Amino acid sequence: MLVIYLVAITAEAMSGALAAGRRNMDIFGVAVIAFVTALGGGTIRDMVLGHFPIGWTQHPEYVYLVISAGLLTTLIARHLLRLKQLFLLLDAMGLIAFSLIGCNVALQLNYPLVVVIISGMLTGISGGILRDVLCNQVPVVFRRELYASVSLAVCVLFLVLRAFEVNTGISTAICFAGGLAMRMMAIHFKWRLPTFSYQQRWE
Amino acid sequence: MLVIYLVAITAEAMSGALAAGRRNMDIFGVAVIAFVTALGGGTIRDMVLGHFPIGWTQHPEYVYLVISAGLLTTLIARHLLRLKQLFLLLDAMGLIAFSLIGCNVALQLNYPLVVVIISGMLTGISGGILRDVLCNQVPVVFRRELYASVSLAVCVLFLVLRAFEVNTGISTAICFAGGLAMRMMAIHFKWRLPTFSYQQRWE
Amino acid sequence: MLVIYLVAITAEAMSGALAAGRRNMDIFGVAVIAFVTALGGGTIRDMVLGHFPIGWTQHPEYVYLVISAGLLTTLIARHLLRLKQLFLLLDAMGLIAFSLIGCNVALQLNYPLVVVIISGMLTGISGGILRDVLCNQVPVVFRRELYASVSLAVCVLFLVLRAFEVNTGISTAICFAGGLAMRMMAIHFKWRLPTFSYQQRWE
Numbered sequence: 001m002l003v004i005y006l007v008a009i010t011a012e013a014m015s016g017a018l019a020a021g022r023r024n025m026d027i028f029g030v031a032v033i034a035f036v037t038a039l040g041g042g043t044i045r046d047m048v049l050g051h052f053p054i055g056w057t058q059h060p061e062y063v064y065l066v067i068s069a070g071l072l073t074t075l076i077a078r079h080l081l082r083l084k085q086l087f088l089l090l091d092a093m094g095l096i097a098f099s100l101i102g103c104n105v106a107l108q109l110n111y112p113l114v115v116v117i118i119s120g121m122l123t124g125i126s127g128g129i130l131r132d133v134l135c136n137q138v139p140v141v142f143r144r145e146l147y148a149s150v151s152l153a154v155c156v157l158f159l160v161l162r163a164f165e166v167n168t169g170i171s172t173a174i175c176f177a178g179g180l181a182m183r184m185m186a187i188h189f190k191w192r193l194p195t196f197s198y199q200q201r202w203e
Numbered sequence: 204m205l206v207i208y209l210v211a212i213t214a215e216a217m218s219g220a221l222a223a224g225r226r227n228m229d230i231f232g233v234a235v236i237a238f239v240t241a242l243g244g245g246t247i248r249d250m251v252l253g254h255f256p257i258g259w260t261q262h263p264e265y266v267y268l269v270i271s272a273g274l275l276t277t278l279i280a281r282h283l284l285r286l287k288q289l290f291l292l293l294d295a296m297g298l299i300a301f302s303l304i305g306c307n308v309a310l311q312l313n314y315p316l317v318v319v320i321i322s323g324m325l326t327g328i329s330g331g332i333l334r335d336v337l338c339n340q341v342p343v344v345f346r347r348e349l350y351a352s353v354s355l356a357v358c359v360l361f362l363v364l365r366a367f368e369v370n371t372g373i374s375t376a377i378c379f380a381g382g383l384a385m386r387m388m389a390i391h392f393k394w395r396l397p398t399f400s401y402q403q404r405w406e
Numbered sequence: 407m408l409v410i411y412l413v414a415i416t417a418e419a420m421s422g423a424l425a426a427g428r429r430n431m432d433i434f435g436v437a438v439i440a441f442v443t444a445l446g447g448g449t450i451r452d453m454v455l456g457h458f459p460i461g462w463t464q465h466p467e468y469v470y471l472v473i474s475a476g477l478l479t480t481l482i483a484r485h486l487l488r489l490k491q492l493f494l495l496l497d498a499m500g501l502i503a504f505s506l507i508g509c510n511v512a513l514q515l516n517y518p519l520v521v522v523i524i525s526g527m528l529t530g531i532s533g534g535i536l537r538d539v540l541c542n543q544v545p546v547v548f549r550r551e552l553y554a555s556v557s558l559a560v561c562v563l564f565l566v567l568r569a570f571e572v573n574t575g576i577s578t579a580i581c582f583a584g585g586l587a588m589r590m591m592a593i594h595f596k597w598r599l600p601t602f603s604y605q606q607r608w609e
Binding site for chain 3: 018019020024030032047052057059063064080136167169
Binding site: 236250251252253314315316317318321332336338341342344345346351352355377396397398399400401402403 | 423424426427428429430431432433434435436438439449453455458459460461464466469470480483484486487539540541542
């Protein structure tokens with residue numbers, strides 16, 4: 001799980017660096033956006049749950065990892081498009097790992113189940129939301145093919161398996177298999193949630 | 204007060220859903236923006252005051268309510284314009300209820316009076332600010348006819364009545380009457396605060 | 407140090423008010439943006455470090471000061487361009503003071519050194535980031551001539567001097583001298599960090 005987590009924050013840091021590059025930021029901006037994308041989700045979760053000290057403050061190595069990953073991305077960016085499939089796979093694994101970690105943190109703090117699910121989703125998607133807000137755009141997670149829904153499905157599946165007292169290792173494996181399958185099919189078949197358009201002017 | 208609070212978060216969730224619809228979000232985005240608009244103000248207040256656990260984490264039913272209200276809004280949106288007057292009334296009641304609740308939370312934590320007022324206003328208006336930031340626009344509360352000012356006036360009025368040891372029930376009623384009157388007159392007469400325009404370039 | 411801090415939050419409040427004016431906000435919006443720019447950095451730092459109660463909640467006079475400074479700015483804005491040099495000097499002193507204060511808060515809470523540096527930078531620059539997000543623009547700190555880098559350099563210098571057990575007063579003076587020199591040279595010679603541009607489309 002730790003390995004998957006490290007891969008996940010690396011992949012998120014890289015996606016943050018690319019977003020910063022789309023806004024022509026300087027390398028400091030790249031480092032900040034990489035950091036926020038990778039570790040911001042867990043930060044917001046811990047701030048909302050009152051869970052101090054926040055995870056990365058006790059693991060300086062995570063900070064070095066994500067900033068290095070972000071800066072390295074500026075050097076290898078031109079080659080990344082070729083690795084798109086790998087990148088999407090790592091990103092999906094990260095989403096699932098983040099969601100499961102978020103659920104576990106809230107469970108340990110004895111929050112009600114709906115808060116456990118929200119905690120998983122916050123961990124999974126709010127880093128990307130922060131990234132998009134800082135890059136001044138509407139968060140893609142609110143508009144893209146199933147992404148947040150995968151996080152939701154994984155969190156619910158995890159809680160269901162837990163209610164049936166399935167062994168943690170098996171349950172984690174099932175969540176990864178199910179979540180990855182769902183995410184990859186969503187990308188492949190361009191599944192989308194129905195959108196809501198509302199253009200009436202009130203004034 | 205609880206009934207008013209529930210009406211308030213419902214109205215706020217609906218306003219969030221409409222804002223999400225203006226950005227063509229999918230139904231997941233609608234649910235998130237509804238949630239953030241309705242419960243984000245209290246969340247930010249609790250995070251700033253260090254008041255854990257945050258309110259809605261102990262009341263899962265609020266979470267279900269606001270998400271349901273947000274999703275339901277997508278179905279009835281076309282009819283809402285007709286209910287504009289009712290909606291504005293509920294929204295104003297929500298603003299006042301949020302402001303009073305925010306004041307009370309800070310009072311219980313023994314914060315100084317100016318923090319009590321800020322707590323009331325944070326609860327009243329920061330849900331809407333989060334909604335606008337996530338929808339990538341300048342928060343309307345910084346530009347619209349008196350809205351935040353109503354929250355400020357209600358908080359100050361509440362503290363003045365409290366200093367005179369007015370009975371809580373009576374004081375709450377006076378705050379609602381005064382706040383509603385002020386808000387409705389502000390809408391009707393298009394009262395606005397003076398604006399500040401500054402266009403000098405420094406570089 | 408307290409005098410410098412008060413000058414710093416005043417200068418930050420004024421920069422917030424000017425940014426609000428560029429968006430034609432009303433005076434309430436001006437007050438909020440001034441408040442957030444001046445005190446938001448410390449607020450985010452305290453929220454991330456779990457350091458409650460947050461500083462300004464125990465010092466109502468800071469709140470009055472920054473709101474007054476913001477509102478006063480609307481009256482004297484037309485004359486400020488003439489004071490540009492003074493303003494940039496005060497702003498740089500504020501950046502350094504905020505950074506040192508942020509480092510000290512994290513040191514007292516026994517956080518690891520990299521968190522101490524992040525705490526200093528959060529205090530120094532996140533008020534301006536919040537200002538820009540609320541004004542719906544990409545934070546200038548991610549794109550401008552060396553600003554965040556000055557904060558980083560000051561934090562590192564401060565920790566190095568501390569490791570050599572240099573007397574606090576002397577160390578503070580050296581940080582101010584070094585930070586101011588770096589900032590002023592960055593402005594004068596238009597030093598910039600390299601930027602990262604990435605325009606490949608993935609879809």
